[in-house]
Amino acid sequence: MMKQCIRSVCAGTALLVLVGLSGPGQVVSAQESAADEPPFEQQLMRLSEIFGALHFLRPLCKKSDTPNWRDQMEDFLDAETLDDNRRRRFIERFNQGYRGFSVAYRDCTEAARIAMAQYLTEGETIISDVTSRYGR
Numbered sequence: 830m831m832k833q834c835i836r837s838v839c840a841g842t843a844l845l846v847l848v849g850l851s852g853p854g855q856v857v858s859a860q861e862s863a864a865d866e867p868p869f870e871q872q873l874m875r876l877s878e879i880f881g882a883l884h885f886l887r888p889l890c891k892k893s894d895t896p897n898w899r900d901q902m903e904d905f906l907d908a909e910t911l912d913d914n915r916r917r918r919f920i921e922r923f924n925q926g927y928r929g930f931s932v933a934y935r936d937c938t939e940a941a942r943i944a945m946a947q948y949l950t951e952g953e954t955i956i957s958d959v960t961s962r963y964g965r
Contacts, residue, residue, distance in 0.1 A: 869959045873909065877902065877919045879952045881926025886945040889930075890937035899923075 867873075884898035896904075902923050910916035934941045 867963075869963050872955050872959050874918065874922050876952060876955050877905075877922040878926035879948045879955070880905070881923035881928075882930050882948050883926075883945065883952070884923075885927045885930045886934070886937075886941055886948070889934060890942055890945060892945075 880898045880902045883894075884902070887894055887898065902919075906916055906919055910919060930941070930944070
């Protein structure tokens with residue numbers, strides 16, 4: 830039951846936790862090098878991919894999330910990205926996560942349920958790590 834509550838909180842508040850991390854000093858232009866990116870950039874890119882995977886897997890396995898993962902991703906993009914190139918990279922990662930599972934799964938199999946659980950756990954870990962290390 831506790832794990833289910835944690836997952837529910839993750840699904841509903843992942844965006845809210847990360848919104849607190851965004852700020853004008855963290856906007857990255859296309860001309861800046863990777864060294865100038867926020868130190869948590871790759872973690873947020875991975876989180877975008879996880880959002881995409883969950884956007885496919887959760888409905889496939891008859892899980893209803895409100896707001897859905899795509900809506901959460903849109904809110905995340907609005908809060909985190911002012912730079913079009915950076916926004917495009919986040920969207921690409923979301924789409925990669927979605928497409929990766931849409932090609933492999935047509936039904937909610939045991940493997941799909943395991944992948945979904947692992948992605949929820951990984952997303953929770955990323956959110957916890959980023960907020961504890963970089964949160965204000």
